Every structure is written in C-alpha cells, then in structure tokens.
Amino acid sequence: MATSEQIIESLETVLVPAAKRSIVGLNLVRKVAVTDSIVNITLASTGLIPGAQDWIKAKTREAVEKLPEVKGVEVEYSDVKAKELNKIEHIIAIMSGKGGVGKSLVSGLLAVALKRQGFEVGILDADITGPSIPKMFGLNVMPSGNENGLLPVLTKTGIEVMSINLLLPDEDDAVIWRGPLIGKAITQFGDEVLWGNLDYLVIDLPPGTADAPLTVMQSFPISGVVIVFTPQDLTAMIVRKAVRMAQHMNKPVLGVIENMAYLYVAEIDRKIELFGKSRGEEMAQAAHAPLLGQLPIDPALAKLCDEGNIERYDGKIYNALAGNLIESLNRCEKCA
Helix, strand or coil: CCCHHHHHHHHHHCEECCCCEECCCCCCEEEEEEECCEEEEEEECCCCCHHHHHHHHHHHHHHHHCCCCCCEEEEEEECCCHHHHCEEEEEEEEECCCCCCCHHHHHHHHHHHHHHCCCCEEEEECCCCCCCHHHHHCCCCCCCEECCEECCEECCCCCEEEEHHHCCCCCCCCCCCCHHHHHHHHHHHHHCECCCEEEEEEEECCCCCCHHHHHHHHHCCCCEEEEEECCCCCHHHHHHHHHHHHHHCCCCEEEEEECCCCEEEHHHCEEECCCCCCCHHHHHHHHCCCEEEECCECHHHHHHHHCCCHHHCCCHHHHHHHHHHHHHHHHHHHHC
C-alpha cells in the first residue's frame, strides 16, 4: 500500500493554476490518512477560488489513484488562514538610509541570484508609495484569492511577488496614504498572502528609518538586514543611521552593498568612479558587517529592467551576491 510520503510526493505534480506552484509547495496539504486502501486527503482552500478548488480536487484524485493498491481517494477542504500555512526559512530585509540608491534593484537581483541557485524565493515589495518590483519583472497580473488569503504573482522563472502595484487598477495610480494605512498594508502582505514554503523571502523596504521600515522590523521575523548605499559624501552618516535602527530592533546586519560603484568602459578597459571614490570597505567597517558586493552602473541591466526582463540579466558580480549573502547568514546563525 502507498505510504503517506509517496502520496505527498505524487501531489507535487498538482499545480495551483494561478500560482503555478504545487499544492505541496504552497503547503496546502494539511492531512493524509490511509484506511483500508482508501486515501483521505484534507487540503486548505486558502487563496483558491471555487473553480480552482474543483480542478485541484480532481487532479489530486487523479494523481493519487495512480499509486499501487489505492482503491479510492476522498478529498475535502478546510478553511485555514494564510499566515498559518507560510513556512519561510529566511526573511531578508533590503534597507537604505535614503532613496535613489538602487535598493529595489538589489532586491530583485538578489532574488534572481538565489533562484538560480535552486532556492524557492519570494519578494515582498514593502515600498507602498514607490513600488518598482513589478515593473522590473514585467508583471501586470492582478493576484487572485479568497477571504483566507491572496496568491502572489509568479515571475517568468518562478519567483513569487506581492506588491501594491499589482492590486491597483492602473500601475500609474498614486497611493496617497498616511502612515497607519501603509503599515496595515505591509502587515497584510505578511499575514494574508499565501507564500507557502519558501527558502528566502526578500523584503524591499521603503527608504529611511520611519514608520514603514519600523513596521516590517516589528511584524516579520527578520533573519537579517542588507544595507544598500552609493559612494557619496553623505553615505557614512546615512549608513550608520540604518545600522543603528537595525541594532535597536535586534536585527543582525548581514552586510552592505555599494551600488553604482563605477562605470566600466570596455573600449578603454577602465573603471570610472562617477560618484566619487569607493567607500565600500569604509562602510563595511561602519556597519561591522562584510561588504557583500560593489555593483557597477550597467546600461544593459537598466534596459532589461525597463523592459521587465531583469531575470535575463547575467553578470558574475551580481550572481556572487547570493553566495556572499548565504555565507554571511550562516555565520550570523552560528553566532546567535
């Protein structure tokens, strides 16, 4: 007779239509029991519209009936809140002391690099008034769901994304909200979005150290913070402010990333420091954390982001970010 492990393995083939992830990956399989060759399966209905529930029920029966000695399959649904189903191994907050330093770009590139290493990854765009993640990934589909949860939108390579821009009738609509409403939206993205089983959730924070970043720090079990900066005179003060906020909230700083560090001109084989001399090592010392990367200005990357094709970018420097981040995260966990 088929074991519970074999049954769950067979359910990996049953995909949720709107999310394009398996019911196992989304943690919708709540109970599996076998009695006299009859398999009873309980699924969570979270995020599933009625038509999807019927389709998934049929596909679940079909998958399990193929197993040896299975004479019948019974499938039922239970109501479960999204928050109870989310199992996220690491939550990484991408932070900057000021706007315009490329924090969203770094968030997207880190997520892409982690996905390329085989991890299940999601991005929460917590920059409610200035969301840019959907544009980078070419997403314009509104999330589906029900009263128990919303399903994130999947990118071309399978990264889960949730952003306020995906919920607006028009992506150009302005979100003119006061702090409490913004904070409520951010907490809802954590509590009411069905992320399922993820290795990494990357949170793109709004700039600064005010209400919205504070809400994220208080509402999510942050594994660590990555601080993004550019090589400018005000950098040191701004980075220290971000570091102190993370320390005050008892969140480890996993490292710093210097963006727009230089422009490489291939014709003369030279790096031009457009915004001044690199301050990467100086900022790493100020943050008491490693320098995870120094990222150049790359017109090819800017073009891909404008086209919604950030996942097509391939740069060795950017791909190394994931390895450096994981190494720093493992070090922090060992020291904890």
